[in-house]
Amino acid sequence: MNTKPYLFITIITVAFIFLIGTVHEAAARLGGGGGRASAGGARAGGGGARAAGAGFSRSGAAASGSFSYSSSRGAAARSGAPAASASRTASRSQAAQTRATGRAETREGRQEGYTERTDIRQQQQTARAGERTERAGERTERTQARADTRESYAGHYYDEHGHYHDDDDWDDGEVAALAIGAAVVGGVVGYAAGQSTATPSSTVVYSAPPSSGYASLPCSPYTTVVQGVTYHQCGSTWYTQAYGGNGVSYVPVAAPY
């Protein structure tokens, strides 16, 4: 009879500790953020062909480091891959394909584990969605309020500074593509679904010049200086060095004489 209360207290204590543990675990799980839905952005080209080590492009929207980006400027023609040898490209694509297959198998193996977690995440996300919706409403109002403010403000400010428009985001330039000196006709198409569809031609010519000119010349040029300006000649085309968004490049110009 005397042992009963102790037994009772022990059971209650154990149950309580267990309960606290469960709550803590649930809280910890809630802390793990859910997946982020990625919004598909509009395609705004602008991948240039300024070669990095293995023929990777260094140019793109993010290279500008600007607080605005005009997609209308991003329509720079993608020039083909640099004059990497066709054989290297082919072997690379095979390797990539092998890797991709390997990865796909691994992913399948992991899939089951993910599914369970996804369920939990989805529940959490649903719970959060309500809160987000509220915030969205708030934001819309704020955005509207801001827009109103902006309108009145812009009118006031830019009248004083005459030549800048209200929407003149002067730093929204695309860092334009810089073609490699020897672009391959047809270009090398990237690995589409793990397969290389590249059939690079061995003919090396120039495509239409991008705004930043070319990183290098397609020949060992004849060089001359006319009125202080240095010109380089390859065949019937003359080039001169000039500065653009990608630094110094060779730009095709009219013959100096």
Place this chain on the structure above:
Amino acid sequence: MKIKRQVKIRMALSLYLMSLIAPVAWAQKQSPEESEFSRISSTSSQIAKEQATARNALIRMAEFLAKAQKYSVNIKSSYEVLQESGQKIEFGENRKVIVNRPNGLHIEAEHSDGEKHLVLYDGRQITVFTPSENVYAQATKIGGIDEAVMYFLRDLGMRLPLALLVTARLPEELDRRTQTLDYVEETVMDGKPVYHVAGRTETVDYQVWITEGAKPLPLQIVLTYKNVEGQPDYRAKFSDWNLDPKVKNTLFTFTPPKEARKIAFIAQLPKTVLQGSVSPAETGEQK
């Protein structure tokens, strides 16, 4: 006596039961709309408070930088480029920036491929110099750092990441472009407490980590080009902020090294000279 005790016990029990039931009954009496309303209002007041914090931090930082007579800072940055293959590749850069208002700007840049550039402005000439090629280009622009930087980017089509930050018009520009601004959290960066704020413009989402206290300086910035395929990021980490650097005029004035060649800006080459069609937009000129 027994009866009295029983009455007392009953009263105590009924009081106890009432105390248990009362909150439940009160909760039921309160309409769902009311409780929802109080929840939303407390949430929205919290959001409003956070947004005020974010706005305050951002504006203070922008005004602090815009009004700073001079400063120097090192920026370690990186940006992503989506390749034709769909693979994202990251490139890096280091910059040393010296600002001396109203007319002095000195930027040394070193790219991850080893290429170095120097951009200078002395109140009259804006110059870009590339030591590896020993070439430079120069354009005349009078009117101060803002005018020079805007001309450099917009009209000459040149690249100058985070150019907005060196301009005195930074507060107005951020205010004009920002559509929403949110407070993310208070955190610690390089041992300093910082506000992490996140803004959205029409084309770029930005995040800034701003030091708390009397000197609200950016310690980190992330720009996300959300409308561009792959949504590439530009990231920058700021270090060695110095609000009283030693500045001399020679820092901002370009003296060409021996045998350096002066070349043109592409945007300045006469259109008739360029072969192929180069649109005004591509050369950074206004249509």
